[in-house]
Amino acid sequence: MTSAAPTRADPLAQDFVKFSVEAGVLRFGEFRTKAGRLSPYFFNAGLFDDGAKLGRLAGFYARRLIDSGLQFDLLFGPAYKGITLAAAVAIELARLGHNKPFAYNRKEAKDHGEGGMLVGAPVRGRVLIVxxxxxxxxxxxxxxxxxxxxxxxPCGVAIALDRQERATGADGAELPHSAVQYVTSQLELDVVSIATLDDLLQVLSHASDPALARHAAPVAAYRERYGI
Incomplete structure (x- = not known):
């Protein structure tokens, strides 16, 4: 397990964390996770719910992808949240001079019109999942x-936040790796994240606002208990 104390400073990631807090997407309190853990924070990307917030979010994805150097030919957005994300990131990448096609899937195959499960550009070459x-x-x-x-x-996955915590098995037992580590080691895909739990702790630990700074201790304790 890594230490609860963050060890790196990433300006892009920290700007993203601050933006997520301001937008109400990153919230603090007590939230039950899918794994049954009581988390002191919750990240709900569905709350990037207007044009201005979605545009800024796409900017963070695009800048992180460009900086990563990861080579890809097409963006793929898994239904449902990934559809909007892939489209928004494609627009921002094009604005920055990196025009890429994108595609997404339906939850159910369409039996009329063009039919099939996939929509958008032909899925070929190196495909990045968003x-x-x-x-x-x-x-x-x-x-x-x-x-x-x-x-x-498939060549990689781009995500907004890496929670950096141990995954759980089908029986609920804690595993020695995170979901992101599983994707990189077992599925052999690169994972590019805008920010991580360590970045969140950096922001909280240095927050000048006492209302924000008070969340540092419970988030650090959660990292210590469940972190990888």
Whole structure:
């Protein structure tokens, strides 16, 4: 397990954390996670719910992807949140001089019109999956299957926040790796995240606003208990 004390400063990530707090997307309190843990924070990307917030979010994704140097030919947005994210990131990348096609999937195959499960550009070449978080890797595995079936090659996943906590198995037992580590080691895909839990702790630990700074201790304790 890593120390609860953050060890790096990433200006882009910290700006993203501050933006997420201001937008009400990153909230503090007591939240029950899918794994049954009581988390002192909750990140809900569905609350990037207007044009201004979505545009800023896409800017963070695009800048992180460009800085990462990851090479890809197409953006793929898994339904449902990934659809909006992939489209918004494609627009921002084009604005920055990196025009990329994008595609997404339907939850159910369409039996009229163009039909099929996939919509958008042909899925070919190196395909980057765009989503908000990686919780258990299930959505990533489903995306990989669709991309492979269409003739593309999955090359990575771009997410907004890496929670950096241990995943749980089907029986609820804690695993020695995180969902992101599972994707990188077992599925052999690069993962690019705008920010991590360590970045969140950096912001909280140095916050001048006492109302924000008071969340540093419970978030650090959660990192110590469940972190990787």
């Amino acid at each position: 989503d908000d978080v990686i919780s258990a890797g299930t959505s990533v595995r489903e995306s990989i299957a669709m991309i492979d079936a269409a003739g593309g090659t």
